[in-house]
Amino acid sequence: QVQLVESGGGLVQPGGSLRLSCATSGFTFSSYYMRWYRRAPGKERELVAGIANAGGITNYADSVKGRFTISRDNAKNTVALQMNSLKPEDTAVYYCNARRRGGDYWGQGTQVTVSS
Secondary structure (H helix, E strand, C coil): CCEEEEECCEEECCCCCEEEEEEEECCCHHHCEEEEEEECCCCCCEEEEEECCCCCCEEECCCCCCCEEEEEECCCCEEEEEECCCCHHHCEEEEEEEEECCEEEECCCEEEEECC
């Protein structure tokens, strides 16, 4: 059974930091490209960051470049998103995604709220 479980969300003040984690099981993690998406209220889902299966290649949305860092641990089947200098516009539900040909898996999401 495939599972992706996000954690680490919460309420943080502007300028603060959070670290999201996604624990996975039930598939060959090291073979999948991993991504973090987010969906803000009233907006479409947005790709935040991605990391290749070997971890050497990453990509980021322009809105988070220089503030967010995606990483993965293929030994622990986890992917993380370190979020620094958070802004109110980062408020959203953040989702972990695993994708390759023949497989596309999603977590249930974790809420991040940036507010004073």
